[in-house]
Amino acid sequence: MNAFEVSLPIVRNAGTIGDVVVQWRATVNGRPATGDLRPASGEVRFAPGETVKTLKVEVLADDVPEIEEVIKVELINASNGGNIGAEKVVDIIVPANDNPHGTVYFEQAIYRVQEPLEEVYIANITVRRSGGTLGLLEILYSTSEIDVVSNALKDGRNLLLYYDSPLSGALSTALSRPFNVTSATNVLNFCAAFCLRERACQAFSYTSAPRASCFWVTSGTSQLSSAPQTVTYLKNTTAATSLFSSQAVAGSDYITMTAQTAIMLDRSGMANLTVTILTDSLPEVDESFLIKILSVNLINMTTATKNLPALQQPDTAVVTIGMNGDAFGIFLLYSISPNATEDGLYLEVRENPRTSVLLVIERRGGSMAQVTVEWKYVGGTATPNADFSGMGEIVIFAEGDVKKTLEIVITDDMEPEDNETIQIGLVRTEGGSRILPSSDTVTILILANDNAAGVVGFHTASRSFIVKEGNRMKLKIKKILNVDCNR
Structure with a gap:
């Protein structure tokens, strides 16, 4: 839409003696109408004897989608003894333009998501709004199996x-x-x-x-x-x-959404439609299902029917769940000790000479191509390089490799110590493999050692007594501390 001119007649009633300058201004919602009207303020001069003058202004076009606007043009002051009458304001009504509430559509024809290794994954499917971004929108959507x-x-x-x-x-x-x-x-x-x-x-x-x-x-x-x-x-x-095989099954691969709602915020150009992706243990190829926008509603204001938000193609998209089975492998970490518990994720050991803990890094699923996995000391109360050796390294798995072992050596010292923990975790992979979140960390508990609480026994003065029956006696008990009390 191009700018258009509006002519506003200003009438001078009663006396017409002398020069009079009338000042005016234009506002939208109490603010200067700069950007909507040109000019947005000014003066009109009446010469002696003049009774009518025409104020010409331009309503400006823009590319900003807007709802209906009311531009108020107001006479605010007259010089040389002139007075402003009761009819001092005129409204210029500009209809809504440029699709003020926008058009909603999927930004992609196909969205790819990954099947989770465990439990569920909440996938965000992004929709966009073109044109205007005014108003809070409620987006109704559903999912369905592909025919x-x-x-x-x-x-x-x-x-x-x-x-x-x-x-x-x-x-x-x-x-x-x-x-x-x-x-x-x-x-x-x-x-x-x-x-x-x-x-x-x-x-x-x-x-x-x-x-x-x-x-x-x-x-x-x-x-x-x-x-x-x-x-x-x-x-x-x-x-x-x-x-x-390429059809994702509702209830098995994803959770059906029926007339689910999502909100697009006022002044926002995007929103996320959420779908829940399920995991299963069956190796599968890419599987797909459909997601469709059913309707878009304006919920925080009213507007003319012609200005309501609309749907634009594509209003249907394909969600593809990436093939699982993990051809490059899924990594787990666990202890192979018979004393380990919690599926090999927890182990208690004593600080004895030549004590070591063997941990297994296992590659499940596929074993295609060469990949790497990094393990590190990720936490605990034990002191690295003092209580144990082994801070981490990158382990290479060649194609076909499925298991590697790593060794954590527990340091035997003469320091009395309380229970201490070591946490070893898988932290990063490269080459397309993944780490199983529930089996990525092993906790090793080093039990208290070296008489950390001291040695208790009878005092030498209380080791032998000759007493008569019925007599009372006192025995001394001695505690020998092996640890510095200031530690």
């Missing part, structure tokens, strides 16, 4: 390739369930698609005459009965599994 069968049809694939070669005869009618084929133009293709989508369907029988029809079963596919113009298709489990 891989429809996609296969769009790609021109023959769905009968997912079945074994047809057999003459019909399935047992006692176990069968009919298809509703009233709306189908290609009945055989319709039945093949339905049976693929229905995971429980093991086979279907197709009769071509007198009228095309189908029925399907969940079991009992081994015996067929003779039936004219009828063939039976047994689902090929391997082929069907391959077809569905």
Whole structure:
């Protein structure tokens, strides 16, 4: 929209003697209308005898989306004895422009997330707002499984390739369930698609005459009965599994979101739609599901229908969960000592000569390519290089390597000490491998040693007595301290 000119007549009533200068100003919401009106203030001069003068101003165009604006032009002062009358304010109403509340859309067609190693992962799927950013928006969205069968049809694939070669005869009618084929133009293709989508369907029988029809079963596919113009298709489990391998399953790979809400803040151009990704133990390829924006609503103000926030394409996106199975490996750290507890993550040892602790770094999952993992002393009360040796190093795993050991040597000294702890952890990997969070740290407890609490015994003066029955006696007990009391 270009700038447009507005003419505002100013009338001088009653006397017309002398020169009069009228001052004016323009405001929007009490602030100078600079940027909205040109000029935003000024003067109008009346010569003797003049009764009407025209104030011409320009309403400026801009690229900033705005709601409806009211520009107030006000006469504020008149010189030389002139007075400002009651009709001193005029409103210039500028309609909302430039899509003030914006248009919401997915910024990507495909979002990639990683399946968590443990528990769940909350993935953020970012949406954007173009145009204006005024107002608080409520975004309603849902997730759904991808219809891989429809996609296969769009790609021109023959769905009968997912079945074994047809057999003459019909399935047992006692176990069968009919298809509703009233709306189908290609009945055989319709039945093949339905049976693929229905995971429980093991086979279907197709009769071509007198009228095309189908029925399907969940079991009992081994015996067929003779039936004219009828063939039976047994689902090929391997082929069907391959077809569905790229489909993320709700409840198994992710948690379904139905009419979930997200908020886009006022003056913000983005928001995150959250989806929960689940973990499983099955090695899988990339799996995908759909996320769709259902509606966008303005919740903190009202506006004309034509200015409401809108949806823009793409309003649907694909969320792809990166393949798991971790071809490059998942690293764990644990103790192989029979005395270790908590799945090898906790071990108590005594400070004896030549005491050492062997820890295992294991690479589970895949073992492709060369990768590295770094271990370090990450905490504890024991003093490095005084109570134990081994601060950390980078360990190289060649392709195919699955286990390495590291040794922590406990230092035997003459210092009486209380219980002390050493924490050894995996801190970093390179090459595509990952660290399992619940098995990344081992705690070693060095038990109190060297008579840290002292040696207690009878005093030499109390080791032998001759007394009569019924007499009382006092015995002295001596405690020998081996530790400096000032420590």
